[in-house]
Amino acid sequence: MFSSHLSWISKLLLLILVVGILSSCSQSPKTFLGIKYLDFPEEKHLLAQVIELDTALFRYPFRIRIERDKAIVMDLHSSDYYGHLFQYPSFQYLSSFGRRGDSPTEMLSMENFRLYNHELWTLDANKSELTRLDFSSSGDSLFREETVTLDEDILRPLDFAIYNDTTFVIPDYSGESRFLKVNCKGKLIEKIGAIPTANEKALQEARPALAQAWRSFLDYNSRNGVLAAVTQLGEVVEIYNLKDRTHVIRIGEHDEPEFKVSDGYGIPTGIMGFSDVQVTDSAIYAVFHGTSFKEIARQSGKLPDGGKYIYVFSLKGEPMCKYVLDHYIYGIWVDEATKTIMATNVNSDQPIVKFSFGSV
Structure with missing residues (x-):
């Protein structure tokens, strides 16, 4: 078992990513620019099957993706x-990639990765780079094909999605907009x-500070044109249809991200919200925590790390189902088939x- 100390340290490291550069203003929202949701028409309890691995590799397993016969x-x-x-x-373990280090072929961090056209893209926020990897002919390893350096005026990117063959979507942490479309050369378009x-x-x-408080995890489905974003703090789900340019905002009972400033640091005052989201062909699935920072501090690392709920929304943002889990989780991959x-x-x-x- 991982120690609770490691879990607590990992949680703090995640929070530093969110609030480390907050510099001004405190937030106590009262009204919203979206549609409230309070419950789901259906609730189901799901029991986990633990997958037995024959090798110990992980310190903080954060994301999972599956394509064909590879995970x-x-x-x-x-x-x-x-x-x-x-x-x-x-x-069965095959190989590892994305070696940690500061050489040109190594990575200082990995915020997320995406599979697209049977290739894999990774994001290194510390180097501000996107890297494309391809599978070997045997399919049991990945090798580096190209690296794209992002423009200097794109503030520290903490997530990305692939829009099409030549374009990425990245959250805008300047606060000037919500997202940026970036071309395959790393240029803002x-x-x-x-x-x-x-x-x-x-x-x-304080737009940059606000943008950091609104850090969101995102996913895009090119088949239906839906981009979904879920806030790491608070409880906000945004659905952008990039084909018809419609935008839906759904806000849960925990409201938008909250923070205050103490001694120059931004301190979250609400809850840990979502930690992952996937847009399938028919729905949006999001992992939800809902744990208050007061409780996290009071328990001093004794709480399990992760979310115990998966919220399911329609592609237009209507709540459909809440899954209550018997394990705490962080990242998901959904196969509706x-x-x-x-x-x-x-x-x-x-x-x-x-x-x-079952069906939702």
């Missing part, structure tokens, strides 16, 4: 390699949306779990 798991706080390739569904906050003062006076959810669990030496679900 890839990302380790957010790895000391050696950030990515690990497995056979699927057996989860379009700004999308705005932070949907009710805090007009922060929007006018087989009614399967694979997830990562940072609290165990066996970090991969499987849930089976």
Whole structure:
């Protein structure tokens, strides 16, 4: 088992990514620029099947993606390699990639990775680079093909999605817009949306700080044109249809991200919200925590790390189903064809779990 101390340290490291550069304003939202949701028409309890791995690789298994007969798991706080390739569904270990280090071919961090056209893209925020990797002819390893350096005026990117063959979508942490479209050379080509906050003062006076508080995880489905973003703090779900240019904002009972400033540091005052999201062909699935920072501080690392809920929304943002889980998880991969959810669990030496679900 991982120690609770490691879990607590990992949680703090995640929070530093969110609030480390907040510099001004406190937030206490009262009204919203979106549609409230309070409950789901259906609630189901899911039991996990723990996948037994024959090798110990992970310090903080954060993301999981599956394509055909391969599964890839990302380790957010790895000391050696950030990515690990497995056979699927057996989860036999094949190889690792994304070696940690400061040489030109190594990575200082990995925030996320995406599979697209049978290739893999990774994001290194510390180097401000996107890297494309391809599978070997045998399919049991990944090798580096190209690296794209992002423009200097794109503030520290903490997530990305692939829009098409030549374009990426990246959150805008300047606060000037919500997202940026960036071309395959790393150049900014379009700004999308705005932070949907009710805090007009922060929007006018402290946009970069506000943008960091609104850090969101995102996913894009090119088949239906839906881009979904879920806030790491608070409980806000945004759905952008990039084909018809519609935008839906859904806000849960925990409201928009909250923070205050103490001794020059931004301190979250609300809850840990979402930690992953996937847009399938028919729905949006998001991992939700809902744990208050007061409780996190009071428990001093004794709480399990992760979310115990998966919220399911329609592609237009209507709440559909809430899954209540028997394990705490961070990242998910959903296969609607087989009614399967694979997830990562940072609290165990066996970090991969499987849930089976019915129609929602």
